[in-house]
Amino acid sequence: MSIIIDNKTKVVVQGITGYQGxxxxxxxxxxxxxxxxxxxxxxxxxxxxxxxxxxxVSEAIEDTGANTSCIFVPAPACKDAALEAIDAGIHTVVIVxxxxxxxxxxHVVSVARARGVTVIGPNCPGVASPGKAKVGILPNKIFKxxxxxxxxxxxxxxxxxxxAITEHDVGQSTCVGIGGDRVSGTxxxxxxxxxxxxxxxxxxxMVGEIGGTAEEEAAEYIKxxxxxxxxxxxxxxxAPPGKRMGHAGAIIARGRGTAxxxxxxxxxxxxxxxxxxxxxxxxxxx
Amino acid sequence: xxxxxxxxKGVLAKHGIPVPDGFVVTSADQIRRVPGPVMVKAQVLIGGxxxxxxxxxxxxxxxARKLAASIIGMDIRGFVAKEVLIExxxxxxxxxxxxxxxxxxxxSLVLMASPDGGMDIESxxxxxxxxxxxxxxxxxxxxxxxxxxxxxxxxxxxAAQFATVCERLIDVVQKxxxxxxxxxxxxxxxxxxxxxxxxxxxxDSDALFRHQxxxxxxxxxxxxxxxxxxxxxxFVQLDGNIGVIANGAGLxxxxxxxxxxxxxxxxxxxxxxxxxxxxxxxxxxxxxxxxNPKVVLINIFGGITxxxxxxKGVLxxxxxxANRPPMVVRIKGVNEEQGRKMLANAGMIPASGxxxxxxxxxxxxxx
Numbered sequence: 001m002s003i004i005i006d007n008k009t010k011v012v013v014q015g016i017t018g019y020q021g022x023x024x025x026x027x028x029x030x031x032x033x034x035x036x037x038x039x040x041x042x043x044x045x046x047x048x049x050x051x052x053x054x055x056x057v058s059e060a061i062e063d064t065g066a067n068t069s070c071i072f073v074p075a076p077a078c079k080d081a082a083l084e085a086i087d088a089g090i091h092t093v094v095i096v097x098x099x100x101x102x103x104x105x106x107h108v109v110s111v112a113r114a115r116g117v118t119v120i121g122p123n124c125p126g127v128a129s130p131g132k133a134k135v136g137i138l139p140n141k142i143f144k145x146x147x148x149x150x151x152x153x154x155x156x157x158x159x160x161x162x163x164a165i166t167e168h169d170v171g172q173s174t175c176v177g178i179g180g181d182r183v184s185g186t187x188x189x190x191x192x193x194x195x196x197x198x199x200x201x202x203x204x205x206m207v208g209e210i211g212g213t214a215e216e217e218a219a220e221y222i223k224x225x226x227x228x229x230x231x232x233x234x235x236x237x238x239a240p241p242g243k244r245m246g247h248a249g250a251i252i253a254r255g256r257g258t259a260x261x262x263x264x265x266x267x268x269x270x271x272x273x274x275x276x277x278x279x280x281x282x283x284x285x286x
Numbered sequence: 287x288x289x290x291x292x293x294x295k296g297v298l299a300k301h302g303i304p305v306p307d308g309f310v311v312t313s314a315d316q317i318r319r320v321p322g323p324v325m326v327k328a329q330v331l332i333g334g335x336x337x338x339x340x341x342x343x344x345x346x347x348x349x350a351r352k353l354a355a356s357i358i359g360m361d362i363r364g365f366v367a368k369e370v371l372i373e374x375x376x377x378x379x380x381x382x383x384x385x386x387x388x389x390x391x392x393x394s395l396v397l398m399a400s401p402d403g404g405m406d407i408e409s410x411x412x413x414x415x416x417x418x419x420x421x422x423x424x425x426x427x428x429x430x431x432x433x434x435x436x437x438x439x440x441x442x443x444x445a446a447q448f449a450t451v452c453e454r455l456i457d458v459v460q461k462x463x464x465x466x467x468x469x470x471x472x473x474x475x476x477x478x479x480x481x482x483x484x485x486x487x488x489x490d491s492d493a494l495f496r497h498q499x500x501x502x503x504x505x506x507x508x509x510x511x512x513x514x515x516x517x518x519x520x521f522v523q524l525d526g527n528i529g530v531i532a533n534g535a536g537l538x539x540x541x542x543x544x545x546x547x548x549x550x551x552x553x554x555x556x557x558x559x560x561x562x563x564x565x566x567x568x569x570x571x572x573x574x575x576x577x578n579p580k581v582v583l584i585n586i587f588g589g590i591t592x593x594x595x596x597x598k599g600v601l602x603x604x605x606x607x608a609n610r611p612p613m614v615v616r617i618k619g620v621n622e623e624q625g626r627k628m629l630a631n632a633g634m635i636p637a638s639g640x641x642x643x644x645x646x647x648x649x650x651x652x653x
Binding site: 210 | 388391394421460463465490493496520522524525533534535536537538539542543545547552557587618620639640641
């Protein structure tokens with residue numbers, strides 16, 4: 001088993017006719033994902049990489065049985081795209097789009113929660129369950145099937161760490177990039193809960209960064225609810241307060257959100273925290 | 287983006303929140319008359335203006351002009367006051383705090399209220415601040431305002447005015463796409479009116495596509511940061527001497543941290559993000575050289591970004607540069623072989639992993 005996506009995942013790519021949609025629908029297929037449909041308003045009837053394009057998500061579901069959406073739609077139209085997918089009956093929505101206004105994220109996430117829909121992102125690289133499926137933009141070649149679950153706020157840093165553990169022959173059950181925005185559909189805790197329940201997952205890697213208190217909340221959750229070993233890396237130990245470090249959420253504001261506080265909370269919860277991203281494989285083997 | 291006080295007050299007024307009568311000037315001789323006793327306030331995007339001497343009280347036109355002349359051009363913690371706000375002085379009976387911002391944990395808005403206004407909210411004890419999470423499915427409702435009014439100790443007519451201000455401050459956030467709207471102090475005057483004494487509004491820069499009216503305002507960026515922004519490159523200046531070029535926020539931060547572990551210190555970083563355009567890489571590299579670091583460290587993990595694209599952009603930026611700093615390069619991912627070869631031929635220091643790259647760059651910087 002894996003979490004969030006598996007062999008039954010059937011993907012509709014929203015915004016498939018754009019550069020990113022075209023490139024990544026092909027890459028997802030190459031990974032083994034069943035990409036069954038795409039949507040772009042006004043382009044229904046066309047095909048992209050032999051994938052049928054529809055005007056509406058509801059039509060795509062009716063024709064192809066799509067159950068998961070991957071959104072590449074630009075930020076100004078992204079809220080509409082996500083709401084359309086949720087309303088049409090998609091059960092998992094992966095929002096790759098970055099720079100979504102925070103109020104739009106709050107709206108989408110609250111509706112999704114009320115409808116029981118899983119939203120990953122926004123501003124995330126997506127989800128990969130090696131050997132089964134990938135939804136998003138993670139590079140195909142860094143993965144290896146196995147029993148380590150990875151959850152991260154970051155994109156490229158996740159690739160760095162996954163690549164390092166794969167090179168040490170440690171495979172992954174599922175890798176989830178939850179995104180680095182201030183408001184995300186899925187939190188560390190949501191994913192930790194699923195990894196704890198998942199039979200394939202034996203150990204967990206958590207990659208956090210400065211800003212907010214999600215890592216501290218995760219530490220508290222781990223202390224009481226997670227029995228599987230957890231290794232963490234926190235980026236931004238040297239980030240100065242008040243500077244936004246690339247991600248909208250990565251900012252030490254009003255003294256809160258420091259790496260120090262997160263590392264302390266995680267260590268107190270029994271989590272091993274790596275000094276360098278490349279130390280993660282060794283800590284996993286201990 | 288943060289708005290200056292007078293701009294923020296204009297936004298509050300647009301949504302029906304009472305603010306003192308006032309006007310803004312860029313030179314003292316623009317002050318023709320004052321509406322009685324006034325405050326003369328430096329307009330800068332940083333807190334602590336009062337302590338720095340940027341807020342003064344005047345009783346006459348002459349005094350207001352004299353104070354304005356002394357404040358305009360004043361450097362307040364690195365921010366120069368180009369404008370001053372002249373506004374009617376309030377007869378203060380009570381100073382409250384009211385703010386609305388994003389509650390990350392609850393994925394919602396939060397209304398914050400305190401009876402202890404007029405001071406830095408950071409220094410107010412937690413039990414003196416009410417934090418009301420506004421469930422997005424419920425929205426802001428009168429009971430929220432009643433709770434807040436009771437917490438700050440208002441009754442009757444003032445409680446009703448306060449409730450209206452709460453509701454309108456939520457409007458400011460929702461209609462203007464603000465990520466922070468704060469009134470500190472929210473003044474109850476001796477004649478019983480509830481008026482915004484100060485205002486802080488930060489607009490969500492990701493929402494500027496639907497609020498072009500804010501694009502004309504300056505942000506608190508260094509000149510190089512502003513230039514980078516106009517070219518759509520994330521560039522941040524820090525206080526060390528190693529220039530870091532990486533892709534992705536997390537990887538960039540991890541690179542800065544790793545440098546630090548080896549005793550080096552980053553002076554600036556530049557996040558290429560997910561570009562695959564050699565022209566953008568070239569511009570980024572030129573900006574980096576302009577910032578004049580002692581060493582440059584390039585750390586790329588290519589997914590969308592292809593390694594040969596990065597190499598091409600870097601080499602083009604180097605053409606005709608006589609005195610370039612030593613460069614440590616670590617690239618990984620799509621087309622890494624080609625990229626690595628192109629850069630090695632140009633005399634750059636190769637590194638195979640993140641730690642090795644950080645170590646080499648730190649050594650070079652300490653040389």
